[in-house]
Amino acid sequence: MSNTSFAVEARQLSRDYISANRSHLVGKKVTTVIRALDHIDFEIQEGELFGLLGPNGAGKTTTVKILCTLLEPTSGQAFVKGYDVVKDAARVRRIVNMVAGGERMLYYRLTGRENLEYFAELYNVPKREVKSRINTLLELMGLVDRADDEVEKYSKGMKQRLQVCRGLINDPEVLFLDEPTLGLDVNIAKDLRRFIREKIVEERGKTVLLTTHYMYEAEELCDRVGFLNKGKLVAVGRPDELKRKMPSGFSMEVLATRLTDEVLQGLRQLEPVKKALTTDYEGEIEGEKIDRLIVNINSDRATPEVLNYLSAMRCRVVSVNIRGPTLEDLFMFYTGE
């Protein structure tokens, strides 16, 4: 057991997948090593909702599987509530649970209630609590009316909600959510996100590790995020903190007249301006054509300087819109996708 106050901790965690194939029956075996995780370090505080973001194949699911003891790391260590996920796997399994996106991990020929009863048994939930816990979870996820139907008759959204019930059946201290809203309707996904934030994290104080490649989901839910790219953890921090660190983090969209090449050249010479370009815009004012100007600036405080310059160059500014970087911008910045 590690002396740590973190709920989850990964130290130099790596995982290789080795595949061996023969070109034909008696051909030479060719071994390929794919590094899914490359010495990643991160920690998650108690009661925190941490998002692990990255494109497909970045190593998100591998990380989750290692942390919930379904996969062994090739090297490095990981701890959940201080317990080593390899050496103390049995203890870790008692305090974690995992919900994966998609329609697996459920018994289709059992009813929703029977599924939960079975998993309650596997997790040694005290007999006297099983019934009330199942009812509470079914109620929370809006499945009471269909609890006694076979899962094969459920819609995709209902299966996913039942998965969340399964994930909470042992009242885990740490919950791993691997793409939990994958393929869900907008409304159901939104309800599920609200449930995760309000009921699991805020009300029950659970620690949650969420993997997703929906940036708006991470933006809406996560206290902190980590960007995984090709097995490497390229950035970790609070979304606002990471946004501040991002070069050319702010964009100005200016609708103005007389945006000549000369004006643009001059604009690019200004110190806070990283990029400036014009795009087509259908509109005119008092006979003059309006263009759209996009200016990347390193701080929103640079706005007056840009506007003063445009005014000095006799451009007529019609509107100005400034937006900070989104998580999607960060995603693109860190992963290059």
Add this chain to the structure above:
Amino acid sequence: MALPLGNGLYLYFLYLPFAARSVNLEFNAAWYTLDLVGFTLIGQLLYTFFTMMLLSGNAFVVEREQGTLEAVLLSPANRIALILGGALAGAFNYMWFFFGIMFSWVAFLGVQMVINDFLALAASIVLSYLSMVTLGMCFEALFVYSRRGHMYTTVLQEPIMFFSGLAFPLQAMPRALLSISYLIPLTFGLLSLRLTLLGGASLIDVGVPLTVLASMTLLFLALSTWLIGYAERKAKAKATLTQF
């Protein structure tokens, strides 16, 4: 039901031109004259159960395919309990079948049962069951490790059918091959069940096969305990746990 009954009758009619209604079985320097139909049907009945136990790991194949193996192994549930549960589910299903077949032999095929020691018969049934259930647990562990568990188990079926003395008395087996027969729990299950159900053998008469069955049960239980731990560790290291 069709398998042991159909195959048993097939063997019976195969013997019919060469023998009468009985078969002589030598065991422990004693000769027993057993009902031929009963002899062949016991062989098939126990072999079907044995095959069922060999393939009980199939449940894990289904679990692997539907993604529930991951969910089950994510839980802190006792692994021995999991594989024992899988094997016992098959065994309980088979119980009614076993007694149903026995009843139908007497009622419809006129099998001459000679039972002198019910304790010996009960011990034969229970220990045959337990030894095969625990062997089934060992094979289930293979299914946790690899999705090719089928391959390992099906390849064993035919040799076991031959070496266990399912279709013929063991004294007909060449001596050099008998040592292989004695490695198979089915051999001792068949011996003790045939002798106690059809030959009127007592607990002392079948003491040796019963002791071997009890020892094999303990050995397989210990082996399955080690194997399931090993299979799970290996599957996690090689990332084969969730492949399907």
